[in-house]
Amino acid sequence: MYRPDFPATPFRLGLYPVVDSVEWIERLLDAGVRTIQLRIKDKTDDAVEADVIAAIALGKRYTARLFINDYWRLAITHQAYGVHLGQEDLQTTDLAAIRQAGLRLGVSTHDDMEIDVALAVRPSYIALGHVFPTQTKQMPSAPQGLQQLAAHVKRLGDYPTVAIGGISLARAPAVLETGVGSVAVVSAITQAEDWRKATAQLLALAGAGDE
Numbered sequence: 001m002y003r004p005d006f007p008a009t010p011f012r013l014g015l016y017p018v019v020d021s022v023e024w025i026e027r028l029l030d031a032g033v034r035t036i037q038l039r040i041k042d043k044t045d046d047a048v049e050a051d052v053i054a055a056i057a058l059g060k061r062y063t064a065r066l067f068i069n070d071y072w073r074l075a076i077t078h079q080a081y082g083v084h085l086g087q088e089d090l091q092t093t094d095l096a097a098i099r100q101a102g103l104r105l106g107v108s109t110h111d112d113m114e115i116d117v118a119l120a121v122r123p124s125y126i127a128l129g130h131v132f133p134t135q136t137k138q139m140p141s142a143p144q145g146l147q148q149l150a151a152h153v154k155r156l157g158d159y160p161t162v163a164i165g166g167i168s169l170a171r172a173p174a175v176l177e178t179g180v181g182s183v184a185v186v187s188a189i190t191q192a193e194d195w196r197k198a199t200a201q202l203l204a205l206a207g208a209g210d211e
């Protein structure tokens with residue numbers, strides 16, 4: 001069986017909000033979230049560096065697992081807990097530099113072939129998506145649905161996994177029933193009428209992750 005070749009994360013990362021600002025990071029850490037990602041799209045490293053520094057400092061202050069999406073060089077320079085990368089990023093990223101700097105690595109996958117590619121890299125966790133239709137990101141593939149998700153989770157055994165895409169409060173219990181270690185959400189929190197309530201309800205279902 002495969003084992004990560006990057007620093008380990010717990011199998012259960014719990015509720016994993018993916019957000020686009022330092023304000024959201026601070027609010028959600030204050031609300032009890034302990035796994036979180038800063039996802040700012042399509043800016044230069046210079047444009048996002050101050051936000052990356054602030055997010056990482058907050059992650060440390062709250063003893064949380066703070067992942068940086070895309071900006072892996074900044075994540076190394078400022079010592080984030082981890083980096084999240086897509087499949088296409090794997091070709092252009094210095095993965096050895098991430099490993100040597102002691103950062104965790106999460107990798108996106110959408111099907112069995114992409115899981116093969118991810119397993120060859122042996123990241124800290126493997127993200128499985130998108131489970132349901134999502135308005136948050138344009139996806140080239142179809143949603144995998146709960147059955148595929150369950151099959152992927154089963155295939156991966158005790159490898160840490162994260163489900164993402166269209167996961168609402170109502171859908172979270174069925175997603176968790178597949179045995180996946182974490183549910184990553186954007187709109188279920190950021191578009192909620194009452195984000196505090198939504199976060200508390202999702203935390204009650206998914207937990208904040210193991211130590």
Ligand SMILES: Cc1ncc(COP(=O)(O)OP(=O)(O)O)c(N)n1
Binds near residue numbers: 018
């Ligand atoms: C937890 C988690 N899973 C998947 C993604 C998607 O990452 P990626 O494929 O790199 O796409 P972008 O988020 O960069 O548009 C994610 N960010 N987090």
Ligand SMILES: Cc1ncsc1CCOP(=O)(O)O
Binds near residue numbers: 186187
């Ligand atoms: C970033 C990303 N990657 C796959 S689906 C997705 C967006 C998930 O957003 P939502 O939880 O609002 O569907």
Ligand SMILES: [Mg+2]
Binds near residue numbers: 069070084089
């Ligand atoms: Mg990315």
